[in-house]
Structures are given as structure tokens and as C-alpha cells.
Amino acid sequence: MVKMTIAEGRASGIRGRLGELCYSSGLLHSLQRARSWWRKDLRILAYHRIMDYPDPDTYDFDLELISTSPERFHDQMSLLRRRFRPMRLTDVAEALDAGEALPPDAVAVTFDDGYDDNYRVAFPILRDLGIPATFFVSTGHIDTGKPFLYDWLVHMLLRTGAPSLVLPELNIDMPMPARRDEKRALAGLVLLRMKDISALEQSAMIDRLERDWRMPSLCAPAQCRPMTWDQLREMHAAGYEIGSHGVYHRMLAKLPEDEMIREIRASKATLDRELPERAALMSYPVGGDRSFNQSVIEATREAGFRAACSYICGTNADPSTNRYALYRLPVERDMGPGWFAAMLTLPKLMSYPTIHHETGSDPVAACSP
Template sequence: MSRAAVDVGRRTALYERYERWHGLDRALHRSPVQRWFGNRAAGRLAVLGYHGVEDPVAFAAQLDLLAGTARPVSLAEVEAAVHEGVPLPPRSVLVTFDDGDPSVLDHGLPLLAERGIPAVCFVIAGLVGTDEPFWWDESAHLLAHGGSCRGLPAGLTPAAAAYALKRLPDARRRAALAELRDTAAEPAPRGRQLTAADLRALEAGGVVVGSHTLTHPCLDRCDDATVRAEVGTAHRLLTDHLGHPPTAFAYPNGDFDTRADTALRALGYRSGFLYDHALSDPASQHPLRLSRLRVSTRTSPDRFGTVLSGLQPAVYRTGLGVLRAVRQVCGRR
């Protein structure tokens, strides 16, 4: 197995262990350090990055917590803060979703609207109105049904395999998907994606629609022409679907790319979001490089609280730092 594949496996295993460490979450949430981090976070913006609404009951509880302890803000308020210097209220939180999973419309929108909480949904424009699966879900299904491709080590979990595919140059990733389709025993199942009418329904209910590229490649792995097409074509499609141009963009996988930044500026985008698991500071961060925190509707209440405060992300980054240091020491032997 290649060193890159070993690195993928270690990083994935570390994150999966963090997801299982409920005892650590409880200890962090009840510690004096959590209180200090919470007070420190009051002056920053917590941008929550969800994907789907897998558990509507848990999501409702998270929204109730936000409504009671934080100040949910809109994309317009955030963009005014980063461009005009309009201050945000203490403990501001912006709710966002990546990919455009239909559960955001079916389950998320009613719960958000009931509480008057605004949100943003970043949509993969090329999937709108289709029944095509997300490519990472497709790859997991194909691998589970005997699919294989060159350059992808055997024995990886679906999450690690998706991460490994994301790290490939984009042309190679597309070729790997084609190989998986050719070798798997059965194709991935088709499924509903959001339609143009669904996007308009989201916006009518208070969920702003932003761009998440055309097909969701990692832009830093793409050539120049692909970057331009992924940003520009998605922008045109979403403008047609919505009746107005989107102003917000989320980088796939959170990977910033200077060429995309240039294209977004030219198209008039006012905000861009990473996925770096950190609190955001609109007063000092670049408008097209705002930080977001990784959460899901399955995030435990203890974990949710420490994520909002910035404590859990700090602990996670420390763990990754220790892992890197150990690898460097071992690599010198």
C-alpha cells in the first residue's frame, strides 16, 4: 500500500475515533475550558456545515438549542459584515448545507421555517433535476459490489476510498470512476435530486441557494479549464433556475483554489466558504474564505456544544498535529 493510502487511512481512522469518543465529548463539555472557549467564541461567527438532515428529531433539538443560546443570522447579515463592516450580534450562527441533498427540503426546511431560522444550501448545479447519485456514494456502492480500479488500494473503507479519490488529479478521479463502473457487478442505484422548482421553494422558505460547483470535484486537483467550467457553468445554471445570480459559494471538500477565487470575483460572488472546522471572524477573514464547522444531525449534544465554542475543533486540530509530528519522527528513522 502506498504512503499516501496509509495517510488516508490514518486520518480517516482518527476522525472516526473522534466520532466515537462520547466520553471525551462529555468531559470536554463539562470542563472549565469549555466555559472559557464559549466566552471567547461569543465574538466570533460559527458557520455550521451540514450535509443532509439524516435525523429530523435530532436536528430539531439542535435548532432549539441555537434559538435559545445563540443568534441565528442570515447570509445577507454575514455578507454585510464582511463587506460593509456591519457588526454581527454576539454568538452569531449561520446554518449551511452542502451538496443539495433532498432531505434539506423535505425535513430541514419545515423545521427551520417553524423556528424562523435562516440557512444556506450549496447545490451541485449539474445534479439539479436529475436522478444521478453523488459520485462519492456511487463509488462506495461500486466498491462494495466488486468494482476495482488502478491506483486505489484494496481494503479501504468507503469513507477512506472517497477521500483517496478526492486526492487524485481530477482527470484520474474521473477515469477511476469509469473503471469502477466497468468492473462492478451492478450499477449504483439512481435517486431523486432537487429540481429547479425545489430550489425556488427553498428560497421562498428562507433557505438561500448557493453554488457548490457543477459536479463537485476538488478544484485544487483540476486543470484551469475545468475550474472555469465548474464555477462558470454552475453559476449560469443556478441563475437560470433561481431567476437571480447566486452570491455565495462553498468549495467542494473545503479546498480553496486561487483560480476559483478569481472566477468568483469576476462573477460578483460576495461570500465563499471553506470546510476547515474552525470558527469564523468576518472582520479579518477574506470574504471568499470564511471558515465553517463540521457538524451533522447525528452530532451528540455534548459534541455540538463544544463545536460551537471552538473547543472540539481545537482538540481535533491538536490530535492531527500530534499525528503529523509522530509521522515525521518515524519517517526520519
């Protein structure tokens, strides 16, 4: 999920038009063949939800989580099958363990969170086309069926009749906007500011709003439903990888260290118990440079995971140097077929940029976009 400023939106529009131009001219295939000869980096696609774009006036959840439509997703996976080398991330880990080079044009497909449209929509398309993928799920939400906290926060802000919004944790005290688009903009601001406070403060703040506004997440509608263990077992039996996305999608670097370690180990223990194969892969919730650090990386390694993904945009020139902080390429709903193909062919030029924050530590110093 990438939220953009106006300037970034204009840049994205330029990328989209340039991508469509390269695509329609037929240049991309030749560029891809040339690139695969001199640059053998691993590209990892990152998705969240696959669904038709709803009416913003009636859809009560976070629009930014919608990666693409079912039709476009089918076209994107068909392109991977024709022109690239789709790989399982565990096969990548095995190649790294053996010191073997990855094949040219290696691409992995990943999903974060665990929404049930991953099972209903994405899984059948992937299976029919024979494309491997990894689904990173937050085990606590699979256990309970409760919605993801950030999405539920957006839902509450859109639906509440409260006259004001008072969030002392975020220095927000203001009248509640009347217009729906203004409420969406406010939700984006709240989500952004939340990344600056601890994960425990984030959870407590959302719990308080649930109580104050009488909007318990246990009564959430089906639109924000996570997958079930039976669905995940069916996907696993079909050859799809299920990895960890934490327990309750909390920013691991924002937790006290002992709680962070418990979160990582508990998610793995649950996956190992519910599925017939031991979990080997991790994706850090939120995944930006404020959501994980060297302590999180070490805890992930010590828990027994073989590789981990960030949500920092880029490709992996030598995954052995950053196998616990792998870059990914976010797929966003405004990407047409040309832009998507151009992003895979020229990722540094055509992908979304990642906002980097000065934190005093660099968990991905060895990475090369």
C-alpha cells in the same frame, strides 16, 4: 464529512465525554456568555445529510455523509434559536461590505451537496423554528437527478460482485473483500487516494467502473437522490439561500484552470437562470486545502460570488480577511447534545480537527481558526 483514524476516534470520544460533562453541569451557558464578550467570531455549521442512522448491513451508500438524525437536528436548531444569533450568509456579506461588526454569537447554518433529505427533513424543521440556512448544491446533479460521484462509488464497491478491484490510477490491484465492513474500509481508502489525482481522472475512473460493473448511475435508487429545481424554488421562496457547490462536485483545484473557471461560472449561470435571485454564495466541493487555491478564489470572486466556504474546520475571527475561504464547523452523526453545544461554545477545543496537506500554497493564510 470527516473520516477519522483510530487515534482521532479516541480523541473524538474524549471530546464527546467532555462536552456532555460540561453540558450536564450547566457550565456551557456561562462560558458562552463570557466568550461572546471577548471573542466575536463567526461560526458556520456544515451539514450534509439529515436522516436516521441506517443499518450498515443493508444501507448501500456512504455512512460518513450522515450528519445527524432528524430528532437531533431539531434539538440543535432549537439550541441555536435559544442561545445564539442565527444569520444568513448574505447578511454576513452585507455587513462585511458595509464595514460593520457582526453581532455576538453569530452562527450560520449550511448544507453541502443537495441531497433531497435537505428538503424533506431539514427544510421543514428550519422553517418551523425560523432558522435561516444556506443550501449549497451541485447544479449538474440537480439538472440530471444523478447521484453524487463519490457516494455512487461507495455504492458500487458495496454492491459489486467483481472478484477484484483494479485501479491503476490509485495503485490499487487487489482481491475484492468478502465482508461488508471490509468493503466499507476499502471504499474509504479509495476515496482518500482519489483526492491525489485530478478531477478529470476521478470522473473517468468512476465512469469506467460503471461500465465494467454494469452499474449505471442513471439507474440509481431513491436513497441517493438529489433535490429538484421545484424543491429548491420552494425553499428559496421561503427565504432560504441557495448557493453553488460546483456543477458536478469536482475538486476545483484539481481541474485545468480553464475548466475550473467554466465550472464555477456555469454553476452560477444555472442558479441565476433557475432561481429568481442571483446566486451570491459558493462552497468549494470537498473543501479541504487540496480542493481550492488562490486561482479558485480569484475565479469565484470574478464570477460574482460575494463569499465562499471551505470545509476546513474553525471559526472566523475576522471574516473580512477570508470571506472567500470561510472556515466551518462540521457536524457529525456521533455528536450528542452536549458535544454539539460544547463545540459551539468552545469550538477550538471541541470541534473535529482538519487534516492539512503540504501543497506549496496556502489559500487560507489569512484565516484564523
